[in-house]
Amino acid sequence: MISLIVCLATLSLFIVIRNLHNKKPFALFNPVLLSILLIAALLLISGVNYYDYYLASMPINMLLEPAIVALAYPLYTQYNAIRPILWLLIACAFIGITLSTSLAYMLCTLFGIEPSLTASMMALSVTTPVALLITDMIGGIPSIAAAMVILIGIFGSVFGLGLLQACNIKQPQAKGIALGVSCHAIGTATAMEYHPQAGAFASAAMIISAIISAFWVPILFTILSSLSR
Numbered sequence: 303m304i305s306l307i308v309c310l311a312t313l314s315l316f317i318v319i320r321n322l323h324n325k326k327p328f329a330l331f332n333p334v335l336l337s338i339l340l341i342a343a344l345l346l347i348s349g350v351n352y353y354d355y356y357l358a359s360m361p362i363n364m365l366l367e368p369a370i371v372a373l374a375y376p377l378y379t380q381y382n383a384i385r386p387i388l389w390l391l392i393a394c395a396f397i398g399i400t401l402s403t404s405l406a407y408m409l410c411t412l413f414g415i416e417p418s419l420t421a422s423m424m425a426l427s428v429t430t431p432v433a434l435l436i437t438d439m440i441g442g443i444p445s446i447a448a449a450m451v452i453l454i455g456i457f458g459s460v461f462g463l464g465l466l467q468a469c470n471i472k473q474p475q476a477k478g479i480a481l482g483v484s485c486h487a488i489g490t491a492t493a494m495e496y497h498p499q500a501g502a503f504a505s506a507a508m509i510i511s512a513i514i515s516a517f518w519v520p521i522l523f524t525i526l527s528s529l530s531r
Contacts, residue, residue, distance in 0.1 A: 308358035315340060332460045334488060338452075367431075369487070374509075380502030383475075391479060391503070395510045396518070398483040402427050403519055407526045422446040425519045426454050429486045432512045440523050451486065458485025459492040474500035482507025 319340075320333040345352055356363070384391065403424055410420040421442030425433045430451050437447040458481055466477045474497035481489035482504035490508050494501030 305358045305361065308355065309361050312337075312341065312359055312362060332456065335456050335460055338456070374505065380499055383499065384502065384506050391506060392510055392514075394479055395483050395507055396514055398480075399427060399511055399515055399518060400522065402484070403522050404526065407523070407530075411530055417441070418443055419446065421523065423450065424523050425515055426450050427484050427486065428512045428515045429508065432516055436515060436519050439520050452488075455485050455488030458489040462489055462492065463496060475503045478503030478505075479507045483511050486511075 316333055316337050319331070319336045323331040323333050341355075344350075345355060406423045406426065407420065410423055415423075418441060421440045422437055422444075424440060424442065425436035425447065428436070428451075430448055433447050433451045434444045437444050462481050462485055463477060466480055471477060471480070474493075477496070478490075478493040478500035481493045481500070485492075486508055490501065490504040493504035
């Protein structure tokens with residue numbers, strides 16, 4: 303009964319915020335961002351333990367994997383548009399992952415971050431399950447990686463389209479690839495709301511990025527570590 307009430311309250315809150323965002327499409331009214339902030343505030347005010355809330359909202363958490371699988375549908379509908387540039391899409395994903403991982407490593411080295419924390423910052427542009435697997439492989443802290451993945455996804459969801467527009471990137475396909483490579487599922491969801499082709503290309507970019515990251519990030523991290531010694 304408690305689980306049902308918590309799930310209904312969480313979903314109701316999200317729906318209200320989503321309707322607000324649809325009426326006032328302001329970047330900071332992002333449903334994911336506001337939902338997280340409001341739920342965190344309510345837990346702090348009420349004194350409810352987060353773990354208790356997590357257990358009560360488990361049915362919603364179980365929908366994460368089916369939701370990610372559902373992103374394959376726009377990929378299927380736009381397959382004919384994606385197929386001619388598949389290798390270009392793979393190249394974009396590979397370059398994006400290499401640059402983001404290398405930049406994260408250089409910043410951690412510059413600020414003298416300890417090795418385990420540095421390892422936790424290496425795989426932040428892929429969906430959470432893949433990021434956790436990579437982080438564990440290279441000796442990072444999965445909980446920190448999970449938090450950073452979510453923050454990056456929210457940042458891309460809130461500011462991604464605006465930044466791309468400021469860079470004079472107009473094609474929805476290009477915007478979708480950028481969001482899919484950089485901001486995983488949350489960015490892909492934003493791309494789907496923006497334009498069908500943007501959503502399809504973001505979905506493809508997210509899938510390809512996850513595959514590339516799984517084998518390339520551990521290798522790249524080893525290379526960067528050896529070069530910095």
